[in-house]
Amino acid sequence: MFxxxxxxxxxxxxxxxxxxxxxxxxxxxxAYAIIPRFRPRLGWAVALLGIAAPASTFxxxxxxxxxxxxxLDQGLKGRGAxxxxxxxxxxxxxxxxxVALGAVSLIAVFATGRRNASLPKAADIxxxxxxxxxAAVSGYYVFKTGDSGATAVxxxx
Numbered sequence: 803m804f805x806x807x808x809x810x811x812x813x814x815x816x817x818x819x820x821x822x823x824x825x826x827x828x829x830x831x832x833a834y835a836i837i838p839r840f841r842p843r844l845g846w847a848v849a850l851l852g853i854a855a856p857a858s859t860f861x862x863x864x865x866x867x868x869x870x871x872x873x874l875d876q877g878l879k880g881r882g883a884x885x886x887x888x889x890x891x892x893x894x895x896x897x898x899x900x901v902a903l904g905a906v907s908l909i910a911v912f913a914t915g916r917r918n919a920s921l922p923k924a925a926d927i928x929x930x931x932x933x934x935x936x937a938a939v940s941g942y943y944v945f946k947t948g949d950s951g952a953t954a955v956x957x958x959x
Contacts, residue, residue, distance in 0.1 A: 804865040805872070812865035817951070819858035824900050824944045827851035828937035831907045835930035838914075845915040852904035852911070859897040866893055882954065889950040896943040903936040 804812050830848040834841055870886055878886070910929050913921055921929065 804861065805868040811869045813862060813869045816858065816865055817862045820855070820862040820896070821944060821948055823851055823855040823858045824896065824940055827855040827900070827903060827907065828941045831903060831933045831937045834907070834910060835933040841914055845911045848907050849911045852907040856897070856901045856904045859900045863893050863897045866890060885950060885954045889947060889954055892943055892947040892950055896940065896947045899936060899940040899943055903933070903940050906933055906936060
């Protein structure tokens with residue numbers, strides 16, 4: 803299921819979904835956290851991205867593992883294997899961060915998204931701090947994952 807579609811690696815076909823959805827979730831979560839008046843307009847998008855981002859990173863991670871196994875079977879070794887191993891490590895961290903950001907974002911939307919719904923000020927600030935922190939770290943790891951993947955494909959090793 804995660805290996806190939808019509809002879810093409812699934813990873814090459816799906817990785818861009820994660821590259822798009824995780825930063826969109828991060829941006830939406832930050833906006834949702836710091837601009838309460840936008841919450842009614844942003845809630846649906848943040849909720850959808852809270853599901854789509856982790857799902858896309860899961861598919862990218864699983865398909866990447868299948869591609870890595872295929873490349874090892876074809877004789878990949880040395881510096882190329884090291885770069886891909888690093889890439890896989892970044893990808894796994896990105897997955898777990900996107901799960902955490904998605905979960906916290908969904909909690910925030912469902913806790914504050916109804917008309918006149920609000921949390922105590924301390925809880926709202928705490929949730930905002932967690933969302934912003936997870937968004938920042940998620941963005942960083944999406945970059946590191948993509949950069950190491952691009953280096954593996956296009957760089958000199």
